[in-house]
Amino acid sequence: MCDTCGCNLTPGNKHLAFKPVSKGATAVSVLKDLLAKNDDQARHNRTHFDQHGILAINLMSSPGSGKTALLEATLTALKNEFTCAVIEGDLETENDAERIRAKGVQAHQIVTGTACHLDAHLVHDALHHMNLDGVDILFIENVGNLVCPASFDLGQHLNVTLLSVTEGDDKPAKYPVMFRAADAMLLTKTDLLAVLDDFDPDKAEAHLRNLANPAPVMRLSARKDMGMDAWLTWLREQFAAQRARVAIGQSRRPAIQSDGMKYHRATA
Amino acid sequence: MHELAVAQALVEQVDAVIDQHQASRAILIRVRIGPLAGVVPDLLATAFPLAAAGRRMDHAELEFTHAPIRVHCQTCGAETEAAMNRLLCGACGDWHTRILSGDELLLESVELETAPALPLES
Numbered sequence: 001m002c003d004t005c006g007c008n009l010t011p012g013n014k015h016l017a018f019k020p021v022s023k024g025a026t027a028v029s030v031l032k033d034l035l036a037k038n039d040d041q042a043r044h045n046r047t048h049f050d051q052h053g054i055l056a057i058n059l060m061s062s063p064g065s066g067k068t069a070l071l072e073a074t075l076t077a078l079k080n081e082f083t084c085a086v087i088e089g090d091l092e093t094e095n096d097a098e099r100i101r102a103k104g105v106q107a108h109q110i111v112t113g114t115a116c117h118l119d120a121h122l123v124h125d126a127l128h129h130m131n132l133d134g135v136d137i138l139f140i141e142n143v144g145n146l147v148c149p150a151s152f153d154l155g156q157h158l159n160v161t162l163l164s165v166t167e168g169d170d171k172p173a174k175y176p177v178m179f180r181a182a183d184a185m186l187l188t189k190t191d192l193l194a195v196l197d198d199f200d201p202d203k204a205e206a207h208l209r210n211l212a213n214p215a216p217v218m219r220l221s222a223r224k225d226m227g228m229d230a231w232l233t234w235l236r237e238q239f240a241a242q243r244a245r246v247a248i249g250q251s252r253r254p255a256i257q258s259d260g261m262k263y264h265r266a267t268a
Numbered sequence: 269m270h271e272l273a274v275a276q277a278l279v280e281q282v283d284a285v286i287d288q289h290q291a292s293r294a295i296l297i298r299v300r301i302g303p304l305a306g307v308v309p310d311l312l313a314t315a316f317p318l319a320a321a322g323r324r325m326d327h328a329e330l331e332f333t334h335a336p337i338r339v340h341c342q343t344c345g346a347e348t349e350a351a352m353n354r355l356l357c358g359a360c361g362d363w364h365t366r367i368l369s370g371d372e373l374l375l376e377s378v379e380l381e382t383a384p385a386l387p388l389e390s
Contacts, residue, residue, distance in 0.1 A: 025295060027379045028285055034277050034373045117270050148270035151306040176353040177306035212355040212365040
């Protein structure tokens with residue numbers, strides 16, 4: 001599709017391009033994704049990750065659902081297996097990056113000020129402050145927010161969305177844009193299920209399926225080391241899959257941008 | 269509130285279209301937004317004048333085209349309309365569906381005012 005020769009015109013949109021307009025004016029058909037600039041940068045980031053053989057994972061959830069605690073436990077468990085790096089996104093403070101660095105893992109904090117989400121340009125700038133040589137898995141912890149981060153591609157390969165059991169099990173129904181984008185949904189803090197009578201993990205999963213999302217659902221507690229094995233196994237599989245894609249010059253975009261086409265040729 | 273970021277991206281794109289067609293300004297901007305794009309048209313309409321201030325589109329009308337959610341069922345093959353948080357097949361009720369439309373965030377078309385032709389020198 002291009003903007004110059006008219007090949008983006010289809011019988012379905014032709015009427016928009018040739019609508020009569022007032023004198024002295026011209027109607028121009030554009031049909032370009034509004035976030036094209038962000039998406040171009042995201043593609044550039046993804047190519048960069050692929051060239052380094054890195055698997056990039058975007059973690060999204062509400063504030064306080066345990067993204068950083070999950071990362072702390074995950075980084076400890078994978079310490080001898082993979083070299084990981086973390087980009088942290090928050091409105092203020094270096095607190096999360098410091099928690100990650102305390103685990104001996106490279107971390108860069110993006111302080112967004114008032115912005116409610118990370119975008120591909122912020123991630124690109126962060127990459128310039130990091131040493132990606134030898135990194136296997138890059139975790140990007142997005143700003144805690146179930147709305148805005150879902151609309152911005154960062155260049156990641158996978159979206160992982162957390163839902164803590166102290167939130168409602170109908171969160172996927174309330175925030176469909178976010179949960180539709182998930183390549184995996186993690187139900188976190190499951191050690192608290194015993195004292196909560198209003199969160200049904202099966203219902204949470206059913207709400208996810210209602211969004212036509214086949215993503216695996218894993219139940220875990222990072223603090224109490226419950227259910228972590230399934231998550232770590234999934235990470236290992238995804239890392240192996242990424243290395244296999246890189247070997248044959250392919251890449252992967254997260255669920256949301258799939259457009260029914262799961263893989264696309266790397267533009268490197 | 270990410271609508272301001274989207275409005276800024278929209279202004280950049282319209283600006284490029286104005287340049288490309290050597291027009292003087294944009295008078296109508298048509299945007300197609302599906303409910304699953306995660307952008308609220310009303311909020312985008314509020315954010316747009318802020319992003320467009322002083323640009324060659326600051327008086328342009330912003331028009332939204334509604335994009336209904338339609339899904340294709342991979343089990344029975346039917347194409348049906350669906351609700352935002354129930355993307356199930358309207359025919360057989362299965363959840364193995366694929367989005368046909370409803371997640372668009374497109375700059376569809378722009379109406380431009382062309383620069384008045386310079387008088388020919390005699």
